[in-house]
Amino acid sequence: MAEPRPDQTSVYWLESAPEDETRMTVFGIRGATLMRLTPPGYGVHSRVHEYGGGAYIPTAHGIVFVGDxxxxxxxxLADGRIEHGLGLASDRYADLSTHPDPDRIAAVVERRIGPGEPQNFVGLCNLRDHTCAVLCQGADFYLAPRIDPAGRRICWIEWxxxxMPWQGTRLRVxxxxxxxxxxxxxxVAGSRTESILEPSWGPQGGLYFLSDRTGFPNLYRWHPDQGTVALxxxxxxxxRPPxxxxxxSYGFSGANTVWAAFTRxxxxxxxxxxxxxxxSRRVSLPLGDLTHLSVSGRRIVALFNSADHAPAIxxxxxxxxxxxxxxxxxxxxxGFRAAPESIxxxxxxxARIQAFFYRPPSVPPPFPLLIRxxxxxxAMASSAHDARIQNWISLGLAVLDVNYRGSSGFGRAxxxxxxxxxxxxxxDDIEWGIRFLVRKGLAQKSRLYLTGxxxxxxxxxxxxxxxPHFQAASLLYPVTDLLSLEKTAPKFESHYGQFLIGGTARQSERYRSALSAQPGRTAAAHSAAPVPGT
Structure with missing residues (x-):
C-alpha cells in the first residue's frame, strides 16, 4: 500500500490490484464501506524522474490519476465512468495537486522530445478541454506545485x-x-546549501515548508508581511529525501494544530x-516505520509498517x-520470528553508527551473521517488517542492517x-560494526555473509x-561503474556522482588515485569499468 490521502468524507490509498499485483489501484473507505475506485485494467503509476510519486489526487469531480x-x-467519476483527460505521447505527469476549479490540476510534467535530457516544468492541466499550460519552466527540476485555496497564488520547489533535492533547492511563490x-x-527560501521541501498553504494563509538550515529539517512558516518564522x-x-x-510528513488539524512525523x-x-x-506533544507509536502522513480536518492518516504486522493504513x-x-x-x-534491536x-x-540487529530464535551466540x-x-534501514530478514533469521542467521554514514534520518551532516x-x-562503517559484534560474542568471524x-x-x-573473510555475497542490480553514472543514470540522478565521488575529470582522477594508493582498493567495484556478469 502507498500514499494514503483523506478528504472530508473518505480516505484513499494505493494498493496492489487483486488480479494483477504489479499494478497499483486506488482504493477508498467511506464509513465502513471499502471502495475500489479505479477499474480493472487501469494501473496507477508515474514515471517522472523514473521513480514517480503523487500519481493520483481526489477532487470534487472524481479521482484523477496517471495511467501506468x-x-x-x-x-x-462518481458514477464509475472513466474519462481520458490528457496525455501527449511525449509527456509524463506526477505530484498532482488540486485547484479551486475541480476540472484543473497542477502537476510536475516531464516532456521528452528528441535526444538529450527531458524537460521538466510545472503545468496546469485542464481536464475539460484537454490542455496543459506551462506555468513555470527554466529550472532542471520541479517539485510540489501547490495552488492556494483562493486560486490566486502558486508555490513550487525547483533546483x-x-x-539533488536533499542538498539544495529553492521555494518560489x-x-x-x-x-x-x-x-x-x-x-522565499533555499539555496544550494539549504534544502526546502514539502510546501503547503496553511489554513490562515501562510506558506509552510521544511528547511534543513539548522542541520535537521524542521517546520517553518512564511508570510509576505511577516517573513519566515521557525515553528x-x-x-x-x-x-525524507524525495x-x-x-x-x-505533516498536516493541519484545525487552524493551529500540526501533526508531524519525525525521524530521530x-x-x-x-x-x-x-x-x-x-x-508539542508526542503520540506513542509501536516499533515500525511511519510514512506519508496526511491530514484533512479531523482525519489524520498515515501508512505504518510495523515490526511484526502487515502494513496498515x-x-x-x-x-x-x-x-x-x-x-x-x-x-x-x-512466520514472524523476531523484532530488531536498535544498537x-x-x-x-x-562517529556513532546506528544499526538494527536481529537475533535468530533458539540459536545460541555467537551467530553466523548476514550484513545487509x-x-x-x-536510504535508511528501519524497523519495519521485512519478510526477507525474517526468512534469514529462521535459517539461523543473525542480521545486521546498518545505517552507515550517508544514510538519512540522522541530520544533514x-x-x-x-x-x-x-x-x-x-x-569502513560496516567493518567496524562486524568487529563490534565479534567482540561482544554475537557474531562468528568465520561465518560472515553480505547482501545489497x-x-x-x-x-x-x-x-x-x-x-576477504566473507563466505558468500548476494548482489541485486548493483552499481559497478561509478565514473560512468553521469552518462547512464536517469536525468534525476545523473550528476549525483559529483557529490558522492567527484564528477569532474580532476575529481575523478583524484578518486582513482586515492583508491589505488590503498591495498585491495583497486578492485573492479571501484574501477571505471563495470564488473562482467553482474
Whole structure:
C-alpha cells in the first residue's frame, strides 16, 4: 500500500490490484464501506524522474490519476465512468495537486522530445478541454506545485544540476494572473546549501515548508508581511529525501494544530505541534516505520509498517490520539520470528553508527551473521517488517542492517559525511560494526555473509575487495561503474556522482588515485569499468 490521502468524507490509498499485483489501484473507505475506485485494467503509476510519486489526487469531480501504461491523465467519476483527460505521447505527469476549479490540476510534467535530457516544468492541466499550460519552466527540476485555496497564488520547489533535492533547492511563490500566467515571482527560501521541501498553504494563509538550515529539517512558516518564522527546533528529521514525488510528513488539524512525523536516528516519532503557544506533544507509536502522513480536518492518516504486522493504513482522531484506528491491513504475519534491536557502535573518526540487529530464535551466540547494505546511499534501514530478514533469521542467521554514514534520518551532516568517499566510507562503517559484534560474542568471524542492491551492491563489492573473510555475497542490480553514472543514470540522478565521488575529470582522477594508493582498493567495484556478469 502507498500514499494514503483523506478528504472530508473518505480516505484513499494505493494498493496492489487483486488480479494483477504489479499494478497499483486506488482504493477508498467511506464509513465502513471499502471502495475500489479505479477499474480493472487501469494501473496507477508515474514515471517522472523514473521513480514517480503523487500519481493520483481526489477532487470534487472524481479521482484523477496517471495511467501506468501510457502515462496519460485519467479521471474516474462518481458514477464509475472513466474519462481520458490528457496525455501527449511525449509527456509524463506526477505530484498532482488540486485547484479551486475541480476540472484543473497542477502537476510536475516531464516532456521528452528528441535526444538529450527531458524537460521538466510545472503545468496546469485542464481536464475539460484537454490542455496543459506551462506555468513555470527554466529550472532542471520541479517539485510540489501547490495552488492556494483562493486560486490566486502558486508555490513550487525547483533546483538544478548537479544538486539533488536533499542538498539544495529553492521555494518560489508567484501570483496567478487573469490570463493564467505566473507573475511577481519571489524566492522565499533555499539555496544550494539549504534544502526546502514539502510546501503547503496553511489554513490562515501562510506558506509552510521544511528547511534543513539548522542541520535537521524542521517546520517553518512564511508570510509576505511577516517573513519566515521557525515553528519547531527538534534534532530530528521532518520529511525524507524525495526520491519519490508527492511525499507528505505533516498536516493541519484545525487552524493551529500540526501533526508531524519525525525521524530521530532511524526511529519514528509522531508529534502534535501547537502553533499558538509553541508546545508539542508526542503520540506513542509501536516499533515500525511511519510514512506519508496526511491530514484533512479531523482525519489524520498515515501508512505504518510495523515490526511484526502487515502494513496498515492508520487513522488518528484529535480526541483520542493514543488509539489509532486500522482502516486497512495491519494483520499479524505468519512466520514472524523476531523484532530488531536498535544498537549503536563506534565508527571511524569518532562517529556513532546506528544499526538494527536481529537475533535468530533458539540459536545460541555467537551467530553466523548476514550484513545487509541499504541503497541510496541516502536510504535508511528501519524497523519495519521485512519478510526477507525474517526468512534469514529462521535459517539461523543473525542480521545486521546498518545505517552507515550517508544514510538519512540522522541530520544533514551525517548524510554528507559520505561526500567524496562513496564506496569507501560506508565500507569502513560496516567493518567496524562486524568487529563490534565479534567482540561482544554475537557474531562468528568465520561465518560472515553480505547482501545489497543498487548502491548497496557497490558497498558489498567494496567490502569483498578489501576484506576477504566473507563466505558468500548476494548482489541485486548493483552499481559497478561509478565514473560512468553521469552518462547512464536517469536525468534525476545523473550528476549525483559529483557529490558522492567527484564528477569532474580532476575529481575523478583524484578518486582513482586515492583508491589505488590503498591495498585491495583497486578492485573492479571501484574501477571505471563495470564488473562482467553482474
Amino acid at each position: 501504461q501510457d502515462q496519460a491523465l485519467y479521471r474516474v 538544478n544540476h548537479p544538486d 508567484g501570483r496567478l494572473s487573469s490570463t493564467g500566467e505566473v507573475v511577481e515571482v519571489v524566492t 519547531c527546533h527538534k534534532r530530528a528529521e521532518l520529511g 526520491w519519490n514525488l508527492g511525499q507528505s 536516528r532511524a526511529q519514528n516519532e509522531l508529534w502534535r505541534l501547537n502553533l499558538t503557544d509553541g508546545s 492508520l487513522m488518528w482522531s484529535r480526541e483520542r490520539p493514543e488509539r489509532p484506528r486500522t482502516l486497512r491491513g495491519g494483520f499479524a504475519l505468519p 549503536e557502535f563506534p565508527g571511524p573518526r569518532g 547494505c541499504h541503497g541510496g546511499p541516502t 551525517y548524510r554528507e559525511a559520505l561526500t567524496g568517499c562513496w564506496g569507501c566510507g560506508e565500507v 542492491s543498487s548502491a548497496g551492491g557497490l558497498t558489498v563489492l567494496g567490502i569483498l575487495m578489501r576484506y
